[in-house]
Amino acid sequence: MNNFKDEQLNQFRVDDMGKDLTTNQGLKMTEDEFSLKAGERGPTLMEDFHFREKITHFDHERIPERVVHARGTGAHGEFQLYESMKEYTKAGFLQNPNVKTPIFIRFSTVAGFRGSADTVRDVRGFAIKFYTQEGNYDLVANNMPVFFMQDAIKFPDFIHAVKPEPRTEVPQASSAHDTFWDYIANNQESAHMVMWAMSDRAIPRSYRMMEGFGVHTFRFINEQGKATFVKFHLKPALGVHSLVWDETQKIAGKNPDFNRKDLQEAIDCGNFPEFEFGVQLLAEEDEFSLDFDILDPTKLWPEEDIPVKIIGKITLNKNVDNFFAEVEQVAFHPGHVVPGIDFTNDPLLQGRLFSYTDTQLIRLGGPNFHEIPINKPLVQFHNNQRDGYHRQTINTSNISYHRNSLANGTPKTVSESEGGYAHYQEKVSGNKIRARSDSFKDHFSQAAMFYNSMSEHEKKHIMDAFKFEVGKVKSKEVRQQVVDMFGNVNTDMANQIADSVGVNRPEGECSKYSKVSPALSQANTVKRPDTLKVGCIICEGYNSEEFNAVLNALYDAKTTPEIISSTLSPVKGSGGEEQVPKYTFTTTDPVLMDAIYVIGGPNLDDKAVTEVKRFIHETYMHYKPILVSQNISMLLDANMAAQSGVTILDGNMQINKFINDISMHRHWDRNVNIIATNK
Numbered sequence: 001m002n003n004f005k006d007e008q009l010n011q012f013r014v015d016d017m018g019k020d021l022t023t024n025q026g027l028k029m030t031e032d033e034f035s036l037k038a039g040e041r042g043p044t045l046m047e048d049f050h051f052r053e054k055i056t057h058f059d060h061e062r063i064p065e066r067v068v069h070a071r072g073t074g075a076h077g078e079f080q081l082y083e084s085m086k087e088y089t090k091a092g093f094l095q096n097p098n099v100k101t102p103i104f105i106r107f108s109t110v111a112g113f114r115g116s117a118d119t120v121r122d123v124r125g126f127a128i129k130f131y132t133q134e135g136n137y138d139l140v141a142n143n144m145p146v147f148f149m150q151d152a153i154k155f156p157d158f159i160h161a162v163k164p165e166p167r168t169e170v171p172q173a174s175s176a177h178d179t180f181w182d183y184i185a186n187n188q189e190s191a192h193m194v195m196w197a198m199s200d201r202a203i204p205r206s207y208r209m210m211e212g213f214g215v216h217t218f219r220f221i222n223e224q225g226k227a228t229f230v231k232f233h234l235k236p237a238l239g240v241h242s243l244v245w246d247e248t249q250k251i252a253g254k255n256p257d258f259n260r261k262d263l264q265e266a267i268d269c270g271n272f273p274e275f276e277f278g279v280q281l282l283a284e285e286d287e288f289s290l291d292f293d294i295l296d297p298t299k300l301w302p303e304e305d306i307p308v309k310i311i312g313k314i315t316l317n318k319n320v321d322n323f324f325a326e327v328e329q330v331a332f333h334p335g336h337v338v339p340g341i342d343f344t345n346d347p348l349l350q351g352r353l354f355s356y357t358d359t360q361l362i363r364l365g366g367p368n369f370h371e372i373p374i375n376k377p378l379v380q381f382h383n384n385q386r387d388g389y390h391r392q393t394i395n396t397s398n399i400s401y402h403r404n405s406l407a408n409g410t411p412k413t414v415s416e417s418e419g420g421y422a423h424y425q426e427k428v429s430g431n432k433i434r435a436r437s438d439s440f441k442d443h444f445s446q447a448a449m450f451y452n453s454m455s456e457h458e459k460k461h462i463m464d465a466f467k468f469e470v471g472k473v474k475s476k477e478v479r480q481q482v483v484d485m486f487g488n489v490n491t492d493m494a495n496q497i498a499d500s501v502g503v504n505r506p507e508g509e510c511s512k513y514s515k516v517s518p519a520l521s522q523a524n525t526v527k528r529p530d531t532l533k534v535g536c537i538i539c540e541g542y543n544s545e546e547f548n549a550v551l552n553a554l555y556d557a558k559t560t561p562e563i564i565s566s567t568l569s570p571v572k573g574s575g576g577e578e579q580v581p582k583y584t585f586t587t588t589d590p591v592l593m594d595a596i597y598v599i600g601g602p603n604l605d606d607k608a609v610t611e612v613k614r615f616i617h618e619t620y621m622h623y624k625p626i627l628v629s630q631n632i633s634m635l636l637d638a639n640m641a642a643q644s645g646v647t648i649l650d651g652n653m654q655i656n657k658f659i660n661d662i663s664m665h666r667h668w669d670r671n672v673n674i675i676a677t678n679k
């Protein structure tokens with residue numbers, strides 16, 4: 001099936017390969033290495049237009065990075081609807097399951113600068129542009145279902161607090177500092193979101209393994225004008241998986257582009273990332289039926305109470321051709337809607353509806369950013385807006401105003417039945433007032449529900465994250481305020497944090513909240529071995545029969561085996577065939593693998609033994625599966641073999657076990673303390 005966006009972009013793609021070098025005016029040049037000088041050792045001449053053009057263009061190459069979500073990556077794909085949503089919405093792209101809608105997606109971190117590391121603890125942006133036949137629809141989502149505040153007017157304050165501190169501009173891409181936690185303790189509506197940010201959700205293994213959430217309550221409107229409240233969800237086909245904290249910090253140095261590369265490589269290999277697209281629906285008459293306000297963006301709708309109806313699928317199937325042209329220049333906006341999708345009065349959403357166009361004006365340098373190829377809708381646009389920086393269209397009509405008779409009143413507006421957008425006529429009344437509704441005043445019940453719903457290892461990770469982050473706060477007063485605040489969520493958790501960060505335990509017991517929502521635990525999501533990276537460590541003379549059996553099983557299970565050895569030279573097996581390593585012990589690292597298989601070989605020298613032990617040790621400490629050949633099982637530390645996810649290979653049964661262990665990804669019940677005691 002044609003991807004119409006791809007066809008449109010094709011008109012703008014330029015391949016310079018094999019071409020003559022010209023100036024921007026198309027003039028072929030004889031020389032591009034030496035500026036025009038008065039004598040071989042003389043000064044450069046003003047007349048050198050080629051030099052001036054080249055340097056001037058270079059001087060102006062940078063545009064401002066996004067004020068938030070600066071670090072990210074993107075890909076093209078398509079949306080496939082499973083069943084018509086006609087009953088709830090008239091949105092064209094949600095009517096016919098036979099129509100595929102081209103999309104562009106951008107994943108991002110929030111706080112870090114454009115060159116910061118991928119694997120930092122942070123929220124991830126999950127912004128999708130649907131190029132529909134009714135114009136662009138943007139779902140500008142995150143990988144967490146709630147947000148830090150209830151009113152957009154606080155966004156600049158929050159972002160100032162989380163970004164590097166103004167005096168020193170440190171720390172980069174980290175919330176582990178005084179101003180962030182000072183903001184949190186003084187703005188307690190953030191409690192629920194902070195629980196998510198301290199959880200494993202904030203350190204995803206892959207953009208392909210994250211859930212996406214539209215956060216706000218939106219409105220679907222059907223052909224009859226009936227509204228239904230809706231929350232948007234994306235669920236990854238591979239389940240939700242995270243890194244462990246120690247890994248994230250090491251990866252930030254070993255491969256700061258970890259998540260970016262992961263996405264690009266998966267798409268290049270044809271392992272197209274997939275996300276199911278779901279909606280939670282709530283009838284308008286049930287607006288007040290929940291025990292929280294549906295306009296409050298610090299609240300989620302528990303899936304056990306309002307199930308997520310899966311209505312379609314997103315597949316990412318093409319990498320960008322040019323990062324700047326596509327990923328940097330893409331401009332999202334929650335206000336890019338189509339008929340059938342409307343807003344609610346969520347004060348966070350209302351504020352966002354202003355911010356996104358405003359930010360593009362400075363970032364992309366003027367009001368014509370909708371004409372940049374990646375932002376251009378598939379349908380033509382016609383109105384009386386004119387001129388401005390970088391205008392591309394040549395509007396030939398002499399008429400650029402409404403109402404007119406010279407152009408028969410065109411471009412003309414159309415009725416709703418002809419596809420015109422009409423805002424939902426919600427009845428609104430009230431006094432003008434700067435205030436927060438009483439229905440927004442509960443800040444802790446869902447924060448507690450989130451914690452209550454975690455598995456034991458997830459709870460431990462949350463506590464460890466708090467201990468790290470709050471432990472980095474220099475102000476003891478702020479540390480105490482944070483501990484007191486989170487005493488409202490869970491007493492045991494707050495006590496442990498208090499003990500670790502050297503402040504008093506909070507007063508009183510918090511046992512008010514018992515609600516649990518199992519869907520919040522990523523431990524309950526899909527587990528599959530597909531695409532997980534298995535480092536296969538080989539050495540000259542390895543056992544070919546065993547190696548081939550394991551490799552075939554790994555391929556059958558759709559994992560991604562990657563061969564590691566001392567050098568990049570081909571390595572010969574016992575059967576005479578050769579394997580060419582992809583990495584050496586120094587060009588990759590155990591933190592970059594999801595599992596390891598160590599076959600070794602008879603010629604494993606001392607240096608290789610040291611490296612293999614390092615790979616085993618790190619992989620073990622990060623709870624990842626390990627398979628070792630029987631003949632080198634002595635490289636395992638004592639008692640390690642008895643631990644979960646560790647296998648010594650002496651037959652096919654063990655290969656199957658290893659594959660299952662890879663599906664589990666992490667083996668949390670492993671005793672990681674045994675290494676320390678045995679060394």
Ligand code: HDE
Nearest residue numbers: 066068069106125126127141142147152155215355356359
């Ligand atoms: Fe954004 N946000 N945001 N945000 N946001 C931006 O727009 C803003 C919020 C989100 O990949 C900016 O083009 C305000 C919630 C994503 O290009 C800016 C508020 C959610 C991205 C902006 C919020 C998001 C942005 C910066 C109210 C999840 C990256 C650059 C508190 C539902 C889009 C840009 C991309 C980007 C403002 C809160 C998601 C400044 C005022 C809630 C995924 O306009």
